[in-house]
Amino acid sequence: MKNITVIGSGTMGNGIAHAFAQSNYNVNLVDISDAALTKAIATITKNLDRQVQKGTITEETKNSTLKNITTYTDISNGSSNADLVVEAASENIDIKLKIFKQLDEVCPPHTILASNTSSISITQIAAVTERADKVIGMHFMNPVPVMKLVEIIRGYSTTDDVCNLIMETSKSLNKIPVEVNDFPGFVANKILMPMINEAIITLNEGVAGVEEIDTVMKLGMAHPMGPLQLADFIGLDVCLNILRVLQDGFGNPKYAPCPLLVNMVTAGNLGVKSGKGFYDYSSGTKDLVLAERFRKK
Secondary structure (H helix, E strand, O other): OOEEEEEOOOHHHHHHHHHHHHOOOEEEEEOOOHHHHHHHHHHHHHHHHHHHHHOOOOHHHHHHHHHOEEEEOOHHHHHOOOOEEEEOOOOOHHHHHHHHHHHHHHOOOOOEEEEOOOOOOHHHHHOOOOOHHHEEEEEEOOOOOOOOEEEEEEOOOOOHHHHHHHHHHHHHOOOEEEEEEOOOOOOHHHHHHHHHHHHHHHHHOOOOOHHHHHHHHHHHHOOOOOHHHHHHHHOHHHHHHHHHHHHHHHOOHHHOOOHHHHHHHHOOOOEHHHOEOOEEOOOOOOOOEEOHHHOOO
């Protein structure tokens, strides 16, 4: 297990590439445009510079990490020598099925295909390939270079050997892998997303304001970040997609997304990525300012 391909160079993809490259794997980072890849390398460089400034890595490690990453806009070229592919594309089932079908055709027979999906069935993804035994979930947490957890999700046909190898590979990244079964949302989001949704419902019902809800959960429950700020950080569109997967997968109305969340996503207020969610990030600083929609009168 030496050659890693990462599909998708967004927030999760560039973080996954960073983690593998820093652990001396050869990484091919694949996206559909050179602009997206240029942005990803700039982000990885910035995050490495931050690690150097904090003294957690050396300048030599930073340089070797960047040298370990090669970018591609062609999925075939970027995956031709892969021992492991980690897909980190949009949380959209149709996109993921298309990617995995293509990967199955262009990757060597031994290649393990992993998805960073946060909620979608690994069994369903594996079904479009001819190597269901080699398809597995690797759900990294954001920000990937910092967070230790990796949820390892076994599909219906995933073999013990593949699961064990991916567990060991995760440990080689200085991560802590936890094996879970293939249910909608797995463990992390099956628990987290209903909490976030309930916080949005609480806001929508007028029980309390944004800052009050987040303060209660931070001070009362020892959460490092309030649920509404966390939703902004994850992306409100991602939260909505996961809740819909949970609702469809379990057929339980308790997972129905709050209408306020639906309206915010429809309006394009997606959180940090769009500059505005429950808080306003348009200034480009880390200071939390209530978004205009939620300012107290």
